[in-house]
Amino acid sequence: MVKIGGSEGVDRAAVCTDIAAIVRGGQPVVVVHGGSHDTNQLCQRLGIPVRTITSPSGHTSRRTDAQTLQAFQMACRGIINQQLVTLLLGQGVNAVGLSGLDARLWQGERKGAVRAIENGVTVIIRDDYTGSVEQADPRLLSLLLDAGYTPVISPPAISTQGEAINVDADRAAARTAAAVRAETLVLLSNVPGVLERFPDESSLVSRVSRERVEEYVGLAQGRMKKKIMSAGEALRDGVSTVVIADARVPEPVRSALSGKGTRFE
């Protein structure tokens, strides 16, 4: 299972070339991706304000009202997902694009009320379309993998009420890796891995034991916090190895599999 980050600087063509080499070598791969940077760009073009919510516990997430959700779907599902499929097809991989909506692949609860800190005050937001994936259904993925297809999965997920919801793609990838009994989950983004002293790239942590995951969640900032949480959740649910690694290096996936980045075991 390979999660390709949606941040700026990720070379999707290089990642797809690398994934194709692995698939051609006989190893099945499921691809998951996000789309934060492209969603921001599209929102800008459409005149939709890009806003962030900070929860009382310090987690940040995208403010996703109805029009932001639509831009998110257009960027993730309409553009990035199909770009990855096209790149993989060009490398001889029989890729099929899916979203978490399709056949209820990713299901979870939409948050009825989101608590957020605005100017130091806690406010309740009720028109937000966010949630988290509580159930990843392996059936469609197994059907496709067994027939030689490579699934490429995009947010959003679907709520139990049938609404599209913005979910964190790292955590969704962790759920999905466990559901399909993946051996390894590789989380690629535009950082070399977990850094002891962010943003000092020489302070890379090469290994995190299961026992110390919580500690690193506490230390990390922003997006990395959720990546480490995702790594912990994948391990807990039976995935043997999770690697948080750099998408910007040559052969990023094979490099992560051969020891680069931060390894959780």
Place this chain on the structure above:
Amino acid sequence: MVKIGGSEGVDRAAVCTDIAAIVRGGQPVVVVHGGSHDTNQLCQRLGIPVRTITSPSGHTSRRTDAQTLQAFQMACRGIINQQLVTLLLGQGVNAVGLSGLDARLWQGERKGAVRAIENGVTVIIRDDYTGSVEQADPRLLSLLLDAGYTPVISPPAISTQGEAINVDADRAAARTAAAVRAETLVLLSNVPGVLERFPDESSLVSRVSRERVEEYVGLAQGRMKKKIMSAGEALRDGVSTVVIADARVPEPVRSALSGKGTRFE
């Protein structure tokens, strides 16, 4: 096989409710859709000019430069496709959204040079991403149908060079109906069928024999021309019945199957 038109006035929820009743009754359905109206709206929001090309033989099509292609993908694949999937899921149908790119479902040639009439002069356009579906691959669709999923297919198609191309969804539906050996192809849009004297809805043609398809292609205007061509192509390729019918009536698919609209046999 049901093709849902992308024009204004088509009630997608009603069409999906009707399709769900058919699927629940044990009849497998493949859904194909277009997205012309939504693409126009999105282009407007993004400040992309909506232009039409008229070929020397009088056919009209959307001028699809790179930025229009992207808007087309965002509207069709990002929004409409996933809206139809969500509506079908809500009715208990295990729907899976696909585009013609996925696993090279719809493959064809991109037109290298498009001849168009502009202000009475023939010009050659070289940066257009259009083509037509020459091959519909039934394998992924059969895999999904056999496992109880309902595929929902969106443009674009993929060129032999691996580029996304804008294709006519009616003609793609005809190719696909033949490829999966569908008994019946229903083409739904915002007209009651083929009209002898357009736009007089009382002049509905209820039946067109295979022999007279060409004649009606000649008589018809605009979008209807391609629908009738598609009907002829589907019959030629082995589909028993094609119905061009109204999406705006109650139970539009079952109504088409039970004799409404224009029937090609």
